[in-house]
Each structure stands twice: as structure tokens, then as C-alpha cells.
Amino acid sequence: xxxxxxxxxxxxxxxxxxxxxxxxxxxxxxxxxxxxxxxxxxxxxxxxxxxxxxxxxxxxxxxxxxxxxxxxxxxxxxxxxxxxxx
Numbered sequence: 001x002x003x004x005x006x007x008x009x010x011x012x013x014x015x016x017x018x019x020x021x022x023x024x025x026x027x028x029x030x031x032x033x034x035x036x037x038x039x040x041x042x043x044x045x046x047x048x049x050x051x052x053x054x055x056x057x058x059x060x061x062x063x064x065x066x067x068x069x070x071x072x073x074x075x076x077x078x079x080x081x082x083x084x085x086x
Contacts, residue, residue: 012055019047026059
């Protein structure tokens with residue numbers, strides 16, 4: 001399995017437009033640094049609000065993942081330093 005070590009940036013406005021144009025789920029996957037097992041968690045509802053709402057991210061409808069616990073990311077605001085600069 002090839003692991004990508006690069007960052008990819010879609011941009012907050014594009015992420016907002018994409019996630020509010022339909023129904024989307026959020027799946028998070030990561031590898032445990034000690035055991036090297038891959039873990040995941042999933043949310044059935046995912047969207048990012050617009051600039052007026054500081055691109056607040058919403059994730060809800062937790063589906064039990066491999067790690068057996070929810071990652072509490074239901075409402076997160078992106079910091080100004082995360083904003084697009086173009």
C-alpha cells in the first residue's frame with residue numbers, strides 16, 4: 001500500500017459548496033503509530049458552512065468505528081490562518 005505524504009488543499013469555499021450541494025458522509029482513517037493498525041470512524045452527516053459562519057464544520061450521525069469511540073468533531077470552526085489566500 002502506498003502512503004501519500006503530501007498535503008492537498010481544496011479550499012474552504014469549495015469545500016462549503018461541495019458539502020452543501022448534496023448529502024455527504026465524513027470518514028476519518030488513521031494509522032496507530034505503535035501497533036500500525038489502521039483505525040477509522042464515520043459520520044453520516046457532514047457539511048461545512050459558508051464564510052459568514054467562519055466555515056464551521058458539522059459532523060453528526062456517528063457510526064461506530066474500529067477504535068470503539070467517537071471523535072468529537074461535531075462543530076469546528078476553521079481559524080483565519082486556514083482561510084484561502086487567493
